[in-house]
Amino acid sequence: MKKDFETLRNALLSCQNCQKLFGFEPHPVVQGTSQSKIFQISQAPSKTVHVTHKPFNDLSGKRLIHEWYQISSAEFYNPDYFYITSMANCFPGKAPGGGDRKPPKICAQTWLEGQMDLVNNQIYIVIGRYAADYFFPKRRFDELVFTDQKIRGKKAFILPHPSPLNMKWFHDHLEFEQSRIKTIRAAVYQILGKN
Numbered sequence: 001m002k003k004d005f006e007t008l009r010n011a012l013l014s015c016q017n018c019q020k021l022f023g024f025e026p027h028p029v030v031q032g033t034s035q036s037k038i039f040q041i042s043q044a045p046s047k048t049v050h051v052t053h054k055p056f057n058d059l060s061g062k063r064l065i066h067e068w069y070q071i072s073s074a075e076f077y078n079p080d081y082f083y084i085t086s087m088a089n090c091f092p093g094k095a096p097g098g099g100d101r102k103p104p105k106i107c108a109q110t111w112l113e114g115q116m117d118l119v120n121n122q123i124y125i126v127i128g129r130y131a132a133d134y135f136f137p138k139r140r141f142d143e144l145v146f147t148d149q150k151i152r153g154k155k156a157f158i159l160p161h162p163s164p165l166n167m168k169w170f171h172d173h174l175e176f177e178q179s180r181i182k183t184i185r186a187a188v189y190q191i192l193g194k195n
């Protein structure tokens with residue numbers, strides 16, 4: 001039987017499927033309602049988000065919210081505007097060679113499509129190569145970023161990950177911050193009723 005939104009959300013927020021895999025208590029992070037207008041999907045929460053329970057409460061969020069979207073924190077954290085979820089809803093721990101571990105596949109398999117079924121969003125924003133590969137396997141990431149896409153028949157924009165670790169991509173694709181982000185920002189503004 002299909003779950004209702006609140007049941008699914010509560011089950012996701014109390015999920016501990018990966019406790020053994022992580023070796024610590026998972027902290028699922030998700031924001032939004034069944035009526036959020038923009039459905040945003042990224043890779044996985046950072047350590048800072050794990051500790052504070054607030055999505056994008058880190059350097060990636062600073063770039064995403066204030067430099068790329070150019071909206072206020074109040075707008076970004078308004079659940080009527082943004083549904084904020086990830087390929088994995090918990091920080092997966094640090095990888096031995098540095099950086100964060102890859103999101104456990106079980107998370108998207110268990111939770112993502114169910115959230116997409118139950119949220120009545122207008123557009124999708126997919127952040128980072130890992131999430132883009134889930135929706136558009138075998139497509140070139142750069143091509144996805146620079147052209148409008150569709151997911152489930154709705155307009156979808158693909159963003160590079162705003163992490164400071166992604167500086168090389170930004171330098172190699174200056175046109176993203178010079179022009180492409182303006183199109184995506186305009187779509188966000190239109191949905192938020194900002195001009």
Ligand code: SF4
Pocket residue numbers: 012015016017018019026027028088089090104106107108110
């Ligand atoms: S990452 Fe996903 S599947 Fe794993 S514990 Fe967190 S919410 Fe559950």
